[in-house]
Amino acid sequence: xxxxxxxxxxxxxxxxxxxxxxxxxxxxxxxxxxxxxxxxxxxxxxxxxxxxxxxxxxxxxxxxxxxxxxxxxxxxxxxxxxxxxxxxxxxxxxxxxxxxxxxxxxxxxxxxxxxxxxxxxxxxxxxxxxxxxxxxxxxxxxxxxxxxxxxxxxxxxxxxxxxxxxxxxxxxxxxxxxxxxxxxxxxxxxxxxxxxxxxxxxxxxxxxxxxxxxxxxxxxxxxxxxxxxxxxxxxxxxxxxxxxx
Amino acid sequence: xxxxxxxxxxxxxxxxxxxxxxxxxxxxxxxxxxxxxxxxxxxxxxxxxxxxxxxxxxxxxxxxxxxxxxxxxxxxxxxxxxxxxxxxxxxxxxxxxxxxxxxxxxxxxxxxxxxxxxxxxxxxxxxxxxxxxxxxxxxxxxxxxxxxxxxxxxxxxxxxxxxxxxxxxxxxxxxxxxxxxxxxxxxxxxxxxxxxxxxxxxxxxxxxxxxxxxxxxxxxxxxxxxxxxxxxxxxxxxxxxxxxxxxxxxxxxxxxxxxxxxxxxxxxxx
Numbered sequence: 361x362x363x364x365x366x367x368x369x370x371x372x373x374x375x376x377x378x379x380x381x382x383x384x385x386x387x388x389x390x391x392x393x394x395x396x397x398x399x400x401x402x403x404x405x406x407x408x409x410x411x412x413x414x415x416x417x418x419x420x421x422x423x424x425x426x427x428x429x430x431x432x433x434x435x436x437x438x439x440x441x442x443x444x445x446x447x448x449x450x451x452x453x454x455x456x457x458x459x460x461x462x463x464x465x466x467x468x469x470x471x472x473x474x475x476x477x478x479x480x481x482x483x484x485x486x487x488x489x490x491x492x493x494x495x496x497x498x499x500x501x502x503x504x505x506x507x508x509x510x511x512x513x514x515x516x517x518x519x520x521x522x523x524x525x526x527x528x529x530x531x532x533x534x535x536x537x538x539x540x541x542x543x544x545x546x547x548x549x550x551x552x553x554x555x556x557x558x559x560x561x562x563x564x565x566x567x568x569x570x571x572x573x574x575x576x577x578x579x580x581x582x583x584x585x586x587x588x589x590x591x592x593x594x595x596x597x598x599x600x601x602x603x604x605x
Numbered sequence: 606x607x608x609x610x611x612x613x614x615x616x617x618x619x620x621x622x623x624x625x626x627x628x629x630x631x632x633x634x635x636x637x638x639x640x641x642x643x644x645x646x647x648x649x650x651x652x653x654x655x656x657x658x659x660x661x662x663x664x665x666x667x668x669x670x671x672x673x674x675x676x677x678x679x680x681x682x683x684x685x686x687x688x689x690x691x692x693x694x695x696x697x698x699x700x701x702x703x704x705x706x707x708x709x710x711x712x713x714x715x716x717x718x719x720x721x722x723x724x725x726x727x728x729x730x731x732x733x734x735x736x737x738x739x740x741x742x743x744x745x746x747x748x749x750x751x752x753x754x755x756x757x758x759x760x761x762x763x764x765x766x767x768x769x770x771x772x773x774x775x776x777x778x779x780x781x782x783x784x785x786x787x788x789x790x791x792x793x794x795x796x797x798x799x800x801x802x803x804x805x806x807x808x809x810x811x812x813x814x815x816x817x818x819x820x821x822x823x824x825x826x827x828x829x830x831x832x833x834x835x836x837x838x839x840x841x842x843x844x845x846x847x848x849x850x851x852x853x854x855x856x857x858x859x860x861x862x863x864x865x866x867x868x869x870x871x872x873x874x875x
Contacts, residue, residue, distance in 0.1 A: 411780055413776050413779065413780060436779075436782045436783070437782065439780055439781065439782040440781070440782030442780075443780075444777075446776070446777065448773050450773035450774060450776065450777035452774065452778075453796065454799065463791060463792075464778075464781035464782060467783055467787050467791065468782040468783055509777075512781070513780075513781070516781060516782065
């Protein structure tokens with residue numbers, strides 16, 4: 361299988377604090393990798409380094425063999441291939457759902473209005489809310505907003521999708537509608553890196569799970585192995601805390 | 606805004622059942638007072654010969670006043686946006702140029718700046734780029750001076766407006782592959798400008814008033830015309846009360862429009 365994302369000895373400092381202390385990880389095409397870990401473990405930072413929302417202090421990120429730290433790499437072209445879904449949705453509040461889904465297609469993919477809208481409507485239908493195309497974000501529930509945000513990324517036809525705690529800001533009854541969209545995406549073979557504590561999703565979709573703590577990868581295993589037979593004390597402790605809920 | 610207040614009362618007298626329809630406590634008496642003044646002035650303009658003469662002489666200046674204000678403010682928006690973007694630039698040189706501009710202008714009185722810009726800076730610049738400074742009309746100098754001065758104030762408003770947009774907006778735009786410029790133009794600025802539009806409106810009103818300073822350049826706007834009228838007729842009260850009336854009529858209209866617009870903005874956010 362093709363290597364989609366290669367992370368080599370990634371270090372990231374924020375001021376004097378080392379948030380990520382040497383992470384190596386290779387993710388293949390079509391793979392779904394779920395990253396878990398306590399807050400402050402560096403999992404979001406690793407995810408944000410993958411599309412260079414954070415610049416690594418040292419180490420390398422390669423997307424389909426393209427070295428992101430190389431000055432010659434066009435980061436905007438890479439980002440167009442790497443979708444990102446945020447905890448706080450970050451929809452553009454001055455644009456309707458359809459405009460949210462079309463604006464980057466037009467500016468970055470240079471599609472004309474009709475084509476961008478056709479693809480935008482397809483994606484809104486895929487996430488189950490085509491009837492909200494003309495609604496503004498403030499008129500949508502949290503779950504609907506997050507689904508528009510997913511559609512916005514998918515409309516760019518990305519090869520990779522990154523999810524940064526996509527359900528953490530949602531009311532409980534809206535979590536499922538978002539996870540269902542993500543599950544479908546995983547089944548269709550999208551390469552996905554997901555930071556989440558939704559263990560149901562991880563069990564159903566993840567090929568591998570990465571447990572991070574203190575800026576390092578502690579353990580990488582399949583969901584079954586990680587739940588039933590964690591190898592490290594820190595993993596056991598963390599899982600015992602989150603699985604009792 | 607609070608609705609009409611319901612005064613809690615334990616008595617059962619008849620006044621309670623006939624609650625006033627208007628909340629008198631919130632009644633805009635200030636506006637009534639201003640309208641009374643405007644009304645009295647209108648009456649005097651129509652009936653008093655001296656006041657009428659002053660009015661007829663001064664009124665044409667309103668075209669110049671509006672021309673200075675609209676021209677000056679339009680240019681100031683451009684300067685302010687550029688300087689505001691410069692203030693938050695990653696480039697140290699650009700940032701420092703922008704800060705120098707803003708702090709320099711804010712540290713010098715407006716009147717002094719107008720004189721300096723019109724009689725020192727504009728001639729120096731126009732000579733250096735090969736334009737005879739006599740060809741630069743005094744109105745254009747006044748517009749440039751007002752624009753440069755207000756550009757510095759608007760820069761701070763633009764900066765604050767841009768910084769008020771959550772970081773996630775820029776991140777979302779960048780993560781979709783937009784350049785910084787595209788993200789600014791299509792995502793950040795439209796939201797920022799909507800947020801700062803009341804502040805921009807206030808500065809427009811302020812500039813309308815400050816355009817009177819152009820009278821020191823002998824630009825024949827409202828203030829200069831009333832000075833001319835007062836100087837030639839010695840009718841000082843008539844000459845100056847007429848421009849008080851004209852300025853107030855314009856500013857109060859604009860400020861009422863602005864209040865209405867702000868209220869509409871707030872409702873739109875719900």
